[in-house]
Amino acid sequence: STSTVLSATHEERELHGRFLHITDFHPDPFYSQFSSTDSDDACHWGAGDAGIFGAEKTDCDSPFTLVNATFQWINDNLKDTIDFVVWTGDSARHDNDELIPRSEAQVIRLNEMLVQKFVEVFGKDDNINDTDPTNDFTIPIVPNFGNNDILPHNIFTQGPNRWTKDYSHVWRKFIPEEQRHGFERGGWFFVEVIPNKLAVISLNTLYFFNSNNAVDGCASKSEPGYEHFEWLRIQLQFFRQRGMKAILMGHVPPARTPSKHSWDETCWQKYTLWLQQYRDVIVGGLYGHMNIDHFMMQDNDQIDMQLITGGKEPAKTSRRPNDFSIQSSAEYLTELRYGWSSLPDTFKFRKNWPSKENKKDKKKKGRKSKHDKFLDQIGGPWAEKYSATLVSASVVPNYFPTMRVFEYNITGALQSPANMRDRYKKEAMAQRNELERGGLSARSKKHKFVKPHPPSKSQPPGPAYSPQTFSWASYTQYFANLTRINAEFASPQKSKHATFTYEVEYDTKNDTIFELEDLTVRSYLDLAARIGDYEPRKDDLLSTITDDIEDDMSAAKKKKHKKNKKHKKHKKQKRINRTWFAFVNRAYVGTKDQEDIHDQFGSAVED
Numbered sequence: 001s002t003s004t005v006l007s008a009t010h011e012e013r014e015l016h017g018r019f020l021h022i023t024d025f026h027p028d029p030f031y032s033q034f035s036s037t038d039s040d041d042a043c044h045w046g047a048g049d050a051g052i053f054g055a056e057k058t059d060c061d062s063p064f065t066l067v068n069a070t071f072q073w074i075n076d077n078l079k080d081t082i083d084f085v086v087w088t089g090d091s092a093r094h095d096n097d098e099l100i101p102r103s104e105a106q107v108i109r110l111n112e113m114l115v116q117k118f119v120e121v122f123g124k125d126d127n128i129n130d131t132d133p134t135n136d137f138t139i140p141i142v143p144n145f146g147n148n149d150i151l152p153h154n155i156f157t158q159g160p161n162r163w164t165k166d167y168s169h170v171w172r173k174f175i176p177e178e179q180r181h182g183f184e185r186g187g188w189f190f191v192e193v194i195p196n197k198l199a200v201i202s203l204n205t206l207y208f209f210n211s212n213n214a215v216d217g218c219a220s221k222s223e224p225g226y227e228h229f230e231w232l233r234i235q236l237q238f239f240r241q242r243g244m245k246a247i248l249m250g251h252v253p254p255a256r257t258p259s260k261h262s263w264d265e266t267c268w269q270k271y272t273l274w275l276q277q278y279r280d281v282i283v284g285g286l287y288g289h290m291n292i293d294h295f296m297m298q299d300n301d302q303i304d305m306q307l308i309t310g311g312k313e314p315a316k317t318s319r320r321p322n323d324f325s326i327q328s329s330a331e332y333l334t335e336l337r338y339g340w341s342s343l344p345d346t347f348k349f350r351k352n353w354p355s356k357e358n359k360k361d362k363k364k365k366g367r368k369s370k371h372d373k374f375l376d377q378i379g380g381p382w383a384e385k386y387s388a389t390l391v392s393a394s395v396v397p398n399y400f401p402t403m404r405v406f407e408y409n410i411t412g413a414l415q416s417p418a419n420m421r422d423r424y425k426k427e428a429m430a431q432r433n434e435l436e437r438g439g440l441s442a443r444s445k446k447h448k449f450v451k452p453h454p455p456s457k458s459q460p461p462g463p464a465y466s467p468q469t470f471s472w473a474s475y476t477q478y479f480a481n482l483t484r485i486n487a488e489f490a491s492p493q494k495s496k497h498a499t500f501t502y503e504v505e506y507d508t509k510n511d512t513i514f515e516l517e518d519l520t521v522r523s524y525l526d527l528a529a530r531i532g533d534y535e536p537r538k539d540d541l542l543s544t545i546t547d548d549i550e551d552d553m554s555a556a557k558k559k560k561h562k563k564n565k566k567h568k569k570h571k572k573q574k575r576i577n578r579t580w581f582a583f584v585n586r587a588y589v590g591t592k593d594q595e596d597i598h599d600q601f602g603s604a605v606e607d
Contacts, residue, residue, distance in 0.1 A: 013139070015194070016081050017410040020074070021475075022403045023088040023251075023288025024394030026148070027110050028061035030093075030100055042097045051486030053500060054397040057591050061093045062396045069500040070395055070403070070480075071117045077502075078405065079121055084139050084193040086200060087118075088288035089146025089251035090394075095153060104151050104162075111149060111170050119173075136173045140193040142200045143171050146251040146289065147209060156206035157214045158224045160184045186224055188231055190246070197413055198245050198283075198470050201235060204228060205250035205287075208267035217264035219310040229270045233452050236278040240455075245283050245463050245470045253287035253391045255296060257335035259328065262289075265314035269307045272298040275387040277452035280462040283408075283470050284519070285389040292329055292587040293393040293402065293477065296336065297343075297528055300385050309449050330600060333587055337580060340532030344377040346525060382465040383522040390519075393477075399589035400479040403502065406519075407476075407509075412469040464521050472519035474509040478502040479589050505590060513582040527579070534603065536577045542598070576602035 028043070031054075036046030043050040043060035054066045092110040095102045122137045147154045150163050164184045168175065179189040187204035206212050207225040218225035239246050254271055255262040263271070275282060275298060306312045368376070379385025393402040455462070463471040480502045488498035508516045516523045530540065576598055584601050585592065 015083050015410045015413060017408055018082045019084045019086065019193075019406050019408065020078060020082050020403060021086045021088070021286050021392050021406065022395065023392055024090040024146070024291060024396050025067055025070075025114060026061040026090055026093055026394075026396040027064060027067045027113065028093040029064065029106075029110070030097070031061060031063035033063070039096070044097050044100065051482055052489045053480070053485055054401065054482055056397040056400055056482040056486075059094075059096065059398065061096070062401075066395070066397070066401060066480075067114070067117065070401065070502075071121050073480075073500065073502050074403075075121045082139065082405065084191075084200065085118070085122070085141040086247070086249050086286050087141060087143045088249055088286060088392075089144040090148045090288065090396075091143075091146065092148050094148055095151075102151060107149060107151055108166055108170060111167070115143075115170060115173065140191050140200070141174055142191045142193070142202055142249065143174055144202045144249055144251050145187050145204050145206055147206060147211070150206070154206070154209065154211040155214050156187070156204070156209075156212055159186045163187070182231070186228055186231065188228055190235060192244075194413060196242065196244065198247070199235075199239060200247045200249055201232065203232070203248060203250035205252040205263070208254075208263040208271070209252050210261055210264055217314075218267040218270050219308065225264065225267050229267075229274065230450075232274060233450065236274065236281050237452070240278065240281050244281070246281055247283045248285040250285070250287050252289045253285075253296065253389055254298070255290065255332070257332055257339065259335055260332045266307055266310075268298075269304060272300060272387065273303050273308060274452060276300045276303070276384075277454045279384060279387070279464060280455035280459050282387075283463045284472055285387075287389060287391045288394060290329075290391055291394045291396070291398045292333070292391070293589060294333065294336070294391050294583070294587050295524060295528075296389045296391070297340070297524065298387045298389065300379070300387075305451075329587070333584060334601070337532050337583075340528040341534055343525065343529040343532055344374055346378075346529045378522075378525065382461040382520075383525045384461065384465055386521050386525055387464065388519075388521050388524040393479075393587075393589050397482055399591040400482055401502075402477060402479045402505070402589055405476045405478070407473045409467065409469050409471045409473055467518055467520065474507065474516070474519065476507045476509075477505045477586070479505045506586065513579060530579045531577065531583050533577055533579075536579070540578045542576050542578050542581055 030044045031050070032044055033050055033052055034047060035041060035043050035050045036048035037043055037050055037055045037058040037060055038046070038048070039059055041048070043055050043058070043063075049055065050060060052063075052065055053069060054060070054062055091114045092107040093102065118141050119136065122139055122141060124136055124138055145156070145163075145167070147156075149167075150156055156163065164187050167187070168180055168184050172180075174191070175183050175189050176191065183189045186207070188202060190199045190201040192199045207215055207223075207228050208218065215225055216223055218229055220226060236246060252262050254268050256268055275285075304312075307314055375381055377385075392404045393399060395401045395403065460466065460468075463469070467473070480500065485498070485500055488494040489500075491498075506514075508514060508519070514527055516527060530536070533540070580601065581597060584597050585594070
């Protein structure tokens with residue numbers, strides 16, 4: 001279904017209930033076809049297998065052919081069917097070649113090139129005399145700082161700095177004019193993608209990033225991370241007052257396992273608290289950076305107010321180099337699973353969740369039923385003890401290039417009357433200015449920490465928990481099979497008819513493995529629990545033969561066999577949780593050999 005709303009410039013715009021999330025282009029002007037894919041050569045030098053549209057399953061960046069073909073595919077297949085674009089950063093090449101070091105000018109040029117690609121696809125043809133740069137597109141596009149969009153990479157100092165000033169110009173078509181001052185201060189802003197109804201908040205996650213040695217967490221009032229969360233609190237509080245909802249987006253996701261601690265712990269603590277306290281406003285969080293398709297859960301029981309207020313120091317975590325190889329990603333995914341193995345067993349209650357307890361589960365007098373105990377464990381019928389964060393795989397072909405299209409609920413998304421909209425806007429700016437003066441006054445040391453207020457007890461569950469207007473219903477994951485595409489374009493026989501295309505990898509609407517009824521937290525909690533099940537049901541178990549092991553027979557036993565009889569071979573089996581197998585397979589966008597997944601991620605069958 002579709003709805004018609006007014007844009008920020010009072011023009012009618014049809015809503016389709018779909019939006020695009022795309023991330024990590026990493027365009028490389030020095031990419032050379034048929035060059036070496038070795039890490040030292042970076043697809044710049046030597047002779048090798050670097051394909052026409054990129055070198056899949058390598059550390060090489062994206063050739064311009066891939067960037068151009070990707071935008072052409074969006075133009076031909078998505079342009080008129082989506083409502084806005086979430087673009088989560090890393091729009092410049094890596095600094096991966098000592099012979100061709102990056103420069104500040106080059107980083108800016110590559111970002112400007114991608115802005116121009118968005119103009120070519122989504123730019124308006126009829127606003128030549130329009131002096132408002134944010135009215136240059138048919139739909140809103142919301143960009144974000146990646147850790148490679150600056151120099152040196154990862155290091156983002158307290159603003160205003162040269163990067164916030166430069167990108168204020170590069171992204172002038174995207175950042176609302178009244179927010180440019182705030183953007184120059186810290187690189188954060190928001191766009192009302194459906195005015196007065198739905199906002200997308202672009203977080204500067206580089207201030208939370210553990211690899212950014214220029215800052216130190218979010219607990220100290222002098223840190224930009226502290227100011228960022230105060231700014232976010234103010235925006236979310238005001239969206240609550242206006243009855244709006246908000247999507248959070250950022251580049252570096254809040255990964256938190258023993259081997260991968262992407263954010264400073266104090267920033268993770270505040271983020272988790274903010275998600276909990278503003279669960280009536282926040283629809284969800286979208287991130288990139290890690291190149292693998294996955295999700296993560298935040299558990300509110302792990303919130304420590306002493307860490308948030310600076311009452312105690314977080315445990316020291318090593319600031320590892322910011323690389324994420326296939327080997328380290330395997331360790332990370334395995335740790336995610338191990339963490340999920342302790343989640344409450346959701347399977348028993350899937351059929352009647354969140355309704356009242358099963359009639360067979362009668363509680364004894366004075367005791368809670370099993371169903372009631374389960375609800376206590378997960379934070380009530382809507383699993384409000386948890387929140388979920390979604391991470392998309394990237395365009396840069398470390399695996400296969402990908403993008404993701406979400407479907408969201410637009411029932412009731414009709415626009416308020418214009419006079420109400422204008423009144424809201426004036427009140428919004430007045431209240432926001434007042435809040436910012438009081439809350440962020442020159443990074444005042446006298447400012448006291450303000451714990452965000454939770455939703456009122458009469459408030460129904462928010463859009464991340466209960467299906468409603470702006471809740472995410474499903475997504476379709478698209479990928480470009482570069483192995484096939486490159487081979488076809490390189491073949492004299494096939495090149496004339498070869499086409500570059502993205503195809504569906506999976507669609508959560510009709511996915512019989514993940515079985516996501518929707519994209520609410522309770523659906524992800526159920527999925528995480530099934531992935532973390534080391535003893536899955538028989539119908540959720542895959543087995544495969546991974547090794548033929550010759551029987552280690554003693555010389556005495558050998559003599560008993562006939563001389564010309566072949567020795568028996570024992571089959572060493574591994575088994576794997578079917579949902580876990582699919583999760584790993586999709587994390588690597590189907591590029592990892594299925595037998596290798598069984599071998600690396602399966603469990604040996606005991607004799």
